[in-house]
Amino acid sequence: MSVLCTVALSASVHAQTLPKPVGPVILTVSGNIGNKNSAQGAEFDAAMMDAMAVSQIKTTTPWRKGVVSFSGPTLKSLLKLVAAHGQTLKMTALDKYEVTVPAADAEQFNPVLARKINGVTLRLRDHGPLFMVYPFDALPALQTDVYYGRSIWHLAKIVVE
Structure with a gap:
């Protein structure tokens, strides 16, 4: 049996106005989005990303030693x-690595866009400016090549489909 899941994540009834980036753009989100700040979609500079609420994941990964x-x-x-909504x-990534991630991962596993x-x-050179990381130790079922492959570093673009 196949289950089709569509993620619809809206900020509120009235979308929050996104400011325009002042510094260099480090992330562009486009596609099926309702809140944009440019013709390309929603662009974010480092300061905008750093102004968002911060979450933390403490975990081991195949790319680093220890927790x-x-x-x-x-x-x-x-x-x-x-x-x-998609x-x-x-x-x-900046190096053109591409991966398709189910939108449902955002709700189900709550990965962090590490800064x-x-x-x-x-x-x-440290995999920045954005590195998407899953909670591998908290959810051992994620310790597979599938989720390691979804942990994209040098993240630069997200297209919501």
Whole structure:
């Protein structure tokens, strides 16, 4: 049996107005979104991402030694802010790596769009400026190549479909 899940995450009855980025754009969200701040969709600079509520995931990963603290806004809160509605998220990294993530992952697993690792802001050489991380230790079922592959670093674009 197949279950079809559509995620409809709206900020409220009246969408919150997104400011325009002042600094360099680090993330563009486009596609099926209701809250935009540019012709490209919803663009975010580092300050805008840092102004969002911060969540933290402490977990081990295949890419780092030991337990690491990843902090930043959640994917769920970002999708809510842009009033996203769709079933899939096509994510693209700065190096052109692409992965398609079910939109339901935002609700089900609450991954973090990490801006910091162990309190230090991610630089490009550290997988920044954005690195989507799942709570691997809290949910051991996520410790598979499928979810490791969805943990995209250098995240630059999300297209909601």
